[in-house]
Amino acid sequence: MTGPTSPDRAAGRTNGASGRTNGSAAHDPDREAGRELAQLLRRWWELSARDGRPKPTQQSLAGRLGIDQTTLSRYLNPGHPSTAPLRTVELLHTVLRAPAADLPRARALSQQAAATVATRRTPRPRTAPHATAETLPEPTPGTPLVTAPPATTPATPLPESADTPTAPPPSADTPTPPPTATDHTAPPPPPPPTTPAPHPPTPPRRAAARTALALLAVLALGTGIGLGWGTLAHRDDAPAASAHPRAKATHWPLVRKGHLMWSARTVQYLLQAHGYDVRPDGDFGPRTAAAVKEFQAAHGLLPDGKVGDRTWSHLIIRVDSHNDTEPAVLALQYLLDNTGIPTDQTGLFTPSTARSLEEFQRSRHLSPTRVADSPTWQALLTAQGPPLHR
Numbered sequence: 001m002t003g004p005t006s007p008d009r010a011a012g013r014t015n016g017a018s019g020r021t022n023g024s025a026a027h028d029p030d031r032e033a034g035r036e037l038a039q040l041l042r043r044w045w046e047l048s049a050r051d052g053r054p055k056p057t058q059q060s061l062a063g064r065l066g067i068d069q070t071t072l073s074r075y076l077n078p079g080h081p082s083t084a085p086l087r088t089v090e091l092l093h094t095v096l097r098a099p100a101a102d103l104p105r106a107r108a109l110s111q112q113a114a115a116t117v118a119t120r121r122t123p124r125p126r127t128a129p130h131a132t133a134e135t136l137p138e139p140t141p142g143t144p145l146v147t148a149p150p151a152t153t154p155a156t157p158l159p160e161s162a163d164t165p166t167a168p169p170p171s172a173d174t175p176t177p178p179p180t181a182t183d184h185t186a187p188p189p190p191p192p193p194t195t196p197a198p199h200p201p202t203p204p205r206r207a208a209a210r211t212a213l214a215l216l217a218v219l220a221l222g223t224g225i226g227l228g229w230g231t232l233a234h235r236d237d238a239p240a241a242s243a244h245p246r247a248k249a250t251h252w253p254l255v256r257k258g259h260l261m262w263s264a265r266t267v268q269y270l271l272q273a274h275g276y277d278v279r280p281d282g283d284f285g286p287r288t289a290a291a292v293k294e295f296q297a298a299h300g301l302l303p304d305g306k307v308g309d310r311t312w313s314h315l316i317i318r319v320d321s322h323n324d325t326e327p328a329v330l331a332l333q334y335l336l337d338n339t340g341i342p343t344d345q346t347g348l349f350t351p352s353t354a355r356s357l358e359e360f361q362r363s364r365h366l367s368p369t370r371v372a373d374s375p376t377w378q379a380l381l382t383a384q385g386p387p388l389h390r
Contacts, residue, residue: 037109038078044098083113255307263387269331319372324349
């Protein structure tokens with residue numbers, strides 16, 4: 001009989017491969033979010049060659065993301081179990097200029113895949129197996145049986161009695177030690193226990209006087225220690241306060257042209273809240289730098305296009321339930337969600353946003369006022385980590 005033709009064999013191999021792929025996908029539904037996310041990221045990369053711009057190589061793209069090429073290729077491979085984290089997904093969306101409508105779906109897939117990985121990595125309690133006769137492996141025929149040497153314990157002297165075996169009599173060749181004077185002498189009896197003589201009772205007046213003197217001594221000692229400690233602390237704190245007059249000054253991150261992701265997007269949201277026409281795309285480009293210079297000149301600052309301590313103090317907006325400008329609320333919700341506190345980015349200061357803000361303030365030992373004031377903005381910005389840039 002003749003076998004199938006060459007096209008039939010190719011079709012058979014293709015059907016078999018697809019069957020294996022479908023079978024693996026059907027038997028592993030937990031990785032569906034990771035596979036869908038990888039397909040979406042790869043589509044962004046494949047479709048990035050538009051408007052006269054070539055598609056970036058994986059090596060150059062990995063350099064802009066701050067990761068190695070092998071890791072990036074795993075993130076873009078739907079068949080690999082690696083899942084891109086949320087920040088990498090957002091950075092890929094910005095660098096590849098992917099459609100804005102794909103970003104919420106990509107965020108949801110990244111969070112779902114991360115939750116699945118965290119559930120898989122939860123350690124299970126382990127119990128130490130007991131070494132019993134049932135669990136020990138049987139020796140192989142022909143293998144010498146190795147047994148552990150018996151444990152040696154120090155011999156405990158036993159009292160002599162009629163049931164205790166005595167040592168064998170010495171032989172004729174063994175010399176007998178000469179008798180000593182103590183061989184036939186009975187041991188002396190133990191001395192009788194002695195009881196201490198009772199002390200005469202202390203008169204009540206003398207006992208009260210001793211107690212009062214002891215209390216006075218303790219009070220005097222405590223007062224002296226407190227006065228001395230206060231003097232030393234005052235003397236040590238005065239030079240420190242004069243040498244470091246700005247020890248409690250807040251520190252704001254420096255954001256400039258070329259920065260990406262959270263730092264650029266926060267500046268863009270707050271510029272929008274002040275009425276500037278800036279698109280919050282997470283890329284601190286020439287248009288954002290020009291808006292920053294215009295804002296600085298309007299507030300009497302040096303128009304250098306860099307957002308530092310003085311610019312931040314004028315740029316931030318107090319946000320609460322009574323002052324909820326939409327772009328400023330979006331910046332607040334974005335930073336809260338980026339710190340790990342789940343927050344819906346709706347642009348509305350909802351009770352859920354207020355609870356997330358209070359949770360963050362408590363975690364940073366701030367007053368839980370549910371108001372995004374200057375210390376809260378500064379803590380939110382410093383909690384994001386170092387700024388990303390090109």
